[in-house]
Amino acid sequence: MSDQTRKYHQYLNQGELWLQYCLNCKKYIFYPRSHCPVCWQSELEWRKSQGKGRVYSYSIIYAQSMTDHEVPYIYSLVTLEEGVRLATHIVECDPKEVYVDMPVEMAIRKIGEQLMPVFKPAAPV
Amino acid sequence: MTKKPALITGISELAPQKNPAGQRTLALLAQAARLAIEDAALQKRDIDGLLVTPPSEDSAFMWPAQVAEYLGLAPAFLNMVELGGASAAGAVARAAMLVERGICENCLCLSGGVWDSQVFNTLQGKMSVMSQAEIDYELPYLPMGFNTGYALIARRHMQLYGTTPEQMAKIAVDQRFNALQNPLALFNQAPLTIEEVLQSPLITDPLHLLEIVRPCSGAAAAVVSRSKSEANTHTAVSVLGWGEACTHNSIVYAPEITISPVKQSARRAFAMAGLKPADIELLSLYDCYPITVIITLEDAGFCAKGEGGCFVADNDLTYRGDFPCNTHGGQLSMGQASFAGGMSHIIEVVRQLRGEAGERQVARNRLAFVNGNGGVMSTESSLILGRAEDE
Numbered sequence: 428m429s430d431q432t433r434k435y436h437q438y439l440n441q442g443e444l445w446l447q448y449c450l451n452c453k454k455y456i457f458y459p460r461s462h463c464p465v466c467w468q469s470e471l472e473w474r475k476s477q478g479k480g481r482v483y484s485y486s487i488i489y490a491q492s493m494t495d496h497e498v499p500y501i502y503s504l505v506t507l508e509e510g511v512r513l514a515t516h517i518v519e520c521d522p523k524e525v526y527v528d529m530p531v532e533m534a535i536r537k538i539g540e541q542l543m544p545v546f547k548p549a550a551p552v
Numbered sequence: 553m554t555k556k557p558a559l560i561t562g563i564s565e566l567a568p569q570k571n572p573a574g575q576r577t578l579a580l581l582a583q584a585a586r587l588a589i590e591d592a593a594l595q596k597r598d599i600d601g602l603l604v605t606p607p608s609e610d611s612a613f614m615w616p617a618q619v620a621e622y623l624g625l626a627p628a629f630l631n632m633v634e635l636g637g638a639s640a641a642g643a644v645a646r647a648a649m650l651v652e653r654g655i656c657e658n659c660l661c662l663s664g665g666v667w668d669s670q671v672f673n674t675l676q677g678k679m680s681v682m683s684q685a686e687i688d689y690e691l692p693y694l695p696m697g698f699n700t701g702y703a704l705i706a707r708r709h710m711q712l713y714g715t716t717p718e719q720m721a722k723i724a725v726d727q728r729f730n731a732l733q734n735p736l737a738l739f740n741q742a743p744l745t746i747e748e749v750l751q752s753p754l755i756t757d758p759l760h761l762l763e764i765v766r767p768c769s770g771a772a773a774a775v776v777s778r779s780k781s782e783a784n785t786h787t788a789v790s791v792l793g794w795g796e797a798c799t800h801n802s803i804v805y806a807p808e809i810t811i812s813p814v815k816q817s818a819r820r821a822f823a824m825a826g827l828k829p830a831d832i833e834l835l836s837l838y839d840c841y842p843i844t845v846i847i848t849l850e851d852a853g854f855c856a857k858g859e860g861g862c863f864v865a866d867n868d869l870t871y872r873g874d875f876p877c878n879t880h881g882g883q884l885s886m887g888q889a890s891f892a893g894g895m896s897h898i899i900e901v902v903r904q905l906r907g908e909a910g911e912r913q914v915a916r917n918r919l920a921f922v923n924g925n926g927g928v929m930s931t932e933s934s935l936i937l938g939r940a941e942d943e
Contacts, residue, residue, distance in 0.1 A: 432688045458689045458805075484711075484809060486703035487757035491694050493675050502693055502700055502756070504804060514690045514804050522757075527711040543692050 431459035434473065439542045442535055444476040446509055457511035478533030480507040480546065487522045494539060501525050505546050519547040558648035559940055560789040562592025562775035565899045566664070567736045568768045568887035577607050577665040577890075578622045580771035584892075585623055585662055588773035593783035594658055599775070601650050601659030602627040605639040605891035608665035619662065629655055636926025637838055638796075639663065640772070640895035641933035645794035647776035657778050664771025665890035672767070686802050696756045698840065699764055701803040701928030703756040706843040709810045710758065715846065715861035717758060721749035723842035724763055724884050726869035731881025733871070733912040738768060738887030763884070765840045770889025772899050780940075787906040788940035792919075793827065795820025795934045803928035811851065812929040818852035818921075821934040829853040832936075833916040834904055835875070836897035838925035839882040848923050852934065871912040879904060879912050894924040898935065905939045 428436075431447070438445040446455045449463040450470040462469050485503040501517040503525070517525050518536060531546035538545070564587030566580060581604070589596060604619045606612050616630040629650055633643040640663045647659035671677050678697055679687055695701065709715045728744040731737035744762065752761040780788045797813035797820070800806040822828055829852060837848045846860030855863040867875040880886055880900035883893045901920040903909045917939065924933040 428688065429684070458685050460685075484704040484708040486700050486707060486759075487754075488694070488696055488700065489754050489757065491696055492673055493678065493694055496694055499757075500694070502695055502704075504704055504809075512804060514693055514695070516693055527708060538692050538694075541692055 429460075431461065435459050436541070438473070439535060439544065444478055444533055444535070444544045445473045446476050446511060447471040448474045455509040455511050457513055476533070477508055479549065480505045480531055482517065482525060482527055482529040482531060483512055484527060485517060485525050496538070503546070505531055513544070516545040517547065518545045524548070555652060557790040557792055558651040559777050559780055560644070560774050560791065560902050560937070561658070561777040561780045561784055561786070562588045562594065563773065563899045563902045564588040564591055565736060565772040565892070565896060566770050566889075568738050568770040568889040570738065570768050570887070572666045572668040572769045575666045575769050577610055578619065580664045580666065580769065581619060581662050582623055584664055584771035584773040585660060588660065588775050591786065592658070592775040592777065593781045594775065596625070598658050599625060599660045600628045601647060601656030602630040603633050603643040603647055603659060603661045605643065605663040606632055606634050608667055608890045609671070629659070635924070635931040635933060637840065637891070637894045638924035638926035638931045638933040639891050640898060641794070641922060641924030641935050642796060644774055644776060644791060644898060644935060645796065645933060648791040648794065651776055651778045659776045661774045661776060661895070662771070663773065663895040664892035666769045667767045667890050669767065683801055690802065690804065698928060699759055700756045702841040702843055703759045704803060705809050705847065705929065706758050706841070709843060709846065712810060713858035713861065717750055718746055719861035719865045720763060720842040720846065721746045721760070723839070723845050723864050723869065724749050726873070727839065727878050727882040728885045729870045730879045730912055731885030733910070734880050734886065737881040737885050738766060739885045740881065759841060763842050765883045765888040765893070768887040768889050770887070770892050772889070772892040772895035774895065774898055774902070786908070789902050789905045790938045790940045791935065792938045793821040793823070793825025793936040795824065796932065798931045801927060801930050803930070806929070810847065811857070812847050813932040814848050814851035814923060814925070814934065817932040817934040818923070821936050825936040827919065827936060829921070832919050832921045834879070834901060834914055834920040835877040836879075836901045836920060836922045837877060838894060838897060838923050839878055839884055840888065840925070842884070844925055844929065845877070847929060848925065852921065852923065871909070871914050876914045879909065879914060897922050897924065901937055905937060
């Protein structure tokens with residue numbers, strides 16, 4: 428595991444999602460790494476995510492053989508307000524209710540052995 | 553085109569096999585190599601270049617040398633081409649460069665391997681085809697491998713452009729019609745209907761079982777040459793243009809998942825050939841899933857962005873149709889024989905351009921567009937091939 432991935436998990440274990448921010452480009456990047464993929468500078472600062480975003484796309488998975496995780500589950504790409512996209516699950520949501528562009532907010536859940544960020548439908552404002 | 557383009561002078565393709573028992577990758581490659589040089593009317597000593605796609609079970613370390621040793625070749629140029637499913641098209645493009653630059657006379661492009669689902673369906677097997685970033689940031693969420701990546705593309709394409717399940721299923725149906733005339737195809741026994749596709753189980757929504765390629769074992773080869781041997785009675789096929797592009801590895805980080813690097817690879821291929829999509833008479837598009845074909849048609853310029861679904865519904869993609877595409881059945885009906893799945897599209901086009909496609913021969917067979925696609929629309933390699941007599 429890289430130093431950056433270890434750091435990512437340290438924050439998750441504290442119940443928070445933190446992202447790298449490139450001080451040169453003034454933009455967030457994901458996934459965490461040693462150098463900004465845009466400018467190749469290494470001045471990357473960890474900043475706490477607000478944990479809000481929208482569903483970019485999704486797939487309801489009906490069959491998987493790797494673990495005993497319950498099916499179906501909603502695998503999704505979520506675009507965060509910080510501008511980065513990540514793979515995740517949509518939870519606490521009927522598979523019939525999920526849609527592209529749905530507003531979501533982060534929760535941290537144990538999947539397998541790890542605490543990982545997942546997303547649930549955003550509470551109405 | 554000013555200089556003489558490289559020629560595809562020999563081809564071979566083994567029948568894809570579901571059962572991997574007793575097969576070895578090197579043995580499959582040796583069989584495909586022998587048949588390809590026979591087809592080109594060449595001797596082994598005529599082969600001075602070797603481009604090989606990655607092994608599926610053997611160690612990849614020094615793979616080109618492993619293959620050269622097994623085949624008893626001492627090539628002047630050897631390399632492994634690793635572009636996922638685009639590897640075979642990428643190999644033919646590289647071979648064309650080597651031949652046109654005068655580095656090789658006859659370059660053997662070799663693709664294939666043993667595919668054992670027992671091995672590749674395990675966690676270890678899945679991890680062997682993932683980057684560390686995918687293992688760290690995607691695998692914990694249990695995607696169903698490549699299937700889920702393409703499902704995400706399909707879902708977003710449906711949302712943005714109104715593409716329907718029926719339109720996607722129609723690709724599998726037309727291709728099955730083609731496969732019924734292909735004795736090598738894994739699924740050539742019975743026709744398929746749109747209803748049957750849509751009634752097959754949803755695996756990773758919106759993908760149904762019958763829209764997902766079946767990995768299997770097999771091998772295929774192409775010989776790319778500076779000139780055709782006098783003893784070779786087949787029509788030679790020219791590599792008129794090629795282009796390559798990559799915008800991401802994991803689909804999570806694609807700039808926009810419904811737009812593929814085919815946009816650049818096809819544009820480069822057409823520019824090199826001095827041709828445009830309207831000139832093309834025959835297509836052979838990497839089809840791990842129907843959505844791959846739809847996105848490729850759009851991004852290569854055969855229809856406008858977002859209209860791929862309507863385009864496949866309105867056109868007949870069979871060998872008898874107005875827009876023949878994947879006349880061998882595509883990988884969906886042919887089977888995806890390891891990395892030879894991508895080579896299969898090239899082999900079929902060579903058969904068609906030669907006029908050797910038998911029952912499924914198309915009437916207009918001068919110019920063809922081939923697309924190889926790797927990862928989740930990550931790497932693309934486009935080829936424009938033409939009948940050499942028409943030069």
